[in-house]
Amino acid sequence: MRVNYFEDEEEDSAALANNARDVATMFMRVANSIRVINDERGDLPDISDTDPQKLSFLVAASAGNRNRNKAGVAGAAFDSERLNRLRDVLARVVKVTRNARGYTVIAKGNGHGGRKVDVDE
DSSP, X not given: OOOOOOOOOOOOHHHHHHXXXXXXXXXXXXXXXXXXXXXXXXXXXXXXXXXXXXHHHHHHHHTHHHHXXXXXXXXXXXXXXXXXXXXXXXXXXXXXXXXXXXXXXXXXXTTSTTOOOXXXX
């Protein structure tokens, strides 16, 4: 495999910042859901202020090689393009992890979702 280096061109900084904020928010939702599912403790680092280029590569790297290539993120030449593709992938992942997190919370409540169940004796 041959690596091609490139420099991103200038982009609309306001639009790029909005895209980055959306991606960071969705990524944190997924990360927090996975923490609940795995019953992990501790705080996650705040990535909301990460510059758009670093954020796009950070999130793409955390997706694993298969998902990164599947989304076409690895070949995107612009920060905005990478962030748009990541946002699309994360939107699907958020739905899946939100459902899994909900099932995990219910299961931890012995199937009662944290509600007290009255049992007649």
